[in-house]
Amino acid sequence: MLDLGLPPDPDGTTEGFAILSEILKVHPLAKIIVASGHEARESALKAISEGAYDFYKKPIDADEIGFMVERAFKLYDLEVENRQLQEKKENTPLPGLVTASSKMEEVCSIIERISPTAVSVLLLGASGTGKELLARALHELSERKNNPFVAINCGAIPENLIESELFGFEKGAFAGAIKQVKGKIELAEGGTLFLDEIGDLPLPLQVKLLRFLQERVIERIGGRKEIAVDVRVASATHQHLEDHIVEGRFREDLFYRLSEIVVNIPPLKEREGDALLLAHNFLNKYAIEFDKRVKSFDREAARAIAAYDWPGNVRELENRIKRAVIMSDSKRISLEDMEINYNDDHVETLNLKEIREKNDKTAMIKALSLSNGNISETARLLGISRPTFYGLIKQYNLNIEK
Ligand SMILES: Nc1ncnc2c1ncn2[C@@H]1O[C@H](COP(=O)(O)OP(=O)(O)OP(=O)(O)O)[C@@H](O)[C@H]1O
Ligand SMILES: [Mg+2]
Incomplete structure (x- = not known):
């Protein structure tokens, strides 16, 4: 002081x-x-x-x-x-990934174990949980790392363009095809192809992709010859593909091809301690990037980060911290800088005195109701004397009148 x-x-x-x-x-x-x-x-x-x-x-x-x-x-x-x-x-096996949660460590160890193999991996996780980061880690840890990692977002490309994006086309294949263009699959030769938002792939293309996964050859649009391509396929979605299958929007056979190994990525709120850990990490990263003197979070901000649900997961956390670092003028990020709607009531107390008091009160009320309000019986159930019981009632300000 x-x-x-x-x-x-x-x-x-x-x-x-x-x-x-x-x-x-x-x-x-x-x-x-x-x-x-x-x-x-x-x-x-x-x-x-x-x-x-x-x-x-x-x-x-x-x-x-x-x-x-x-x-x-x-x-x-x-x-x-x-x-x-x-x-x-810093000893984490996966490049760029920050975690101390046992659930995520399990995910990392699966990625590590499967990276040397050629199995198709389906990454399932809500938005912002790190699907692309894990797909990249899978690539980096494999022998394919010196070859390309090619990502395509099936949800972001207009339906009529996905085919040429994936498979490429020959010169003259359609009006405007003035030269030969290789597709993403071919560009990933020797490396990893990451099919993001796979749940959005239109049905006709699902058929074509399935054929590629079975035969490992492609044909460019307007092309006549089959081209063998050696790629490792990782795909990702935040959607429930099983529901899509039931509704006829996703082919079951393609699902099984893509999901030789399924990796379920837990949401941030289920990763104990990770929100604060990641927050400090992003704070350091962006303080350096934006040349800011901000060093830490104040008490309220730290508690809010730990208690908040993070519906947008790591992406949301990263964006909020980035913005807070840019906006902050002091050494500490405050709750206002974070713009989190947070209520102190939700925070679990770690104060032993408060925990004991709460437990005492719960037990006393339970014992009272079990003994129908009979004080001697209540005290007996609680294993204390009548005067001690009265003392506690006074101390906790309990109203026991019926
Ligand atoms: N465990 C982590 N450690 C460090 N950074 C992470 C972690 N998880 C995610 N990130 C970062 O969070 C951001 C979002 O991650 P990523 O793009 O991999 O998520 P996503 O699941 O693909 O999200 P979306 O569904 O929004 O596409 C990226 O900037 C990524 O680097
Ligand atoms: Mg993504």
């Missing part, structure tokens, strides 16, 4: 602020609580924007400051833990 003592001088070079900045230089994760009695609001804003953890207006109240320090310790522990996880992740 740093006692500024003096009011800040007009050019902002107060000794206290200089110390604040020196401490943060030596130990960037230090939680500094600044106390000042003068120009409270101005000092508070300046201290926080200089990287202080919190501001305290004198006179000092021991309980209040105790509470503040306790929370600072918790945040510090969390940040240190995140750092450690981040360091651990």
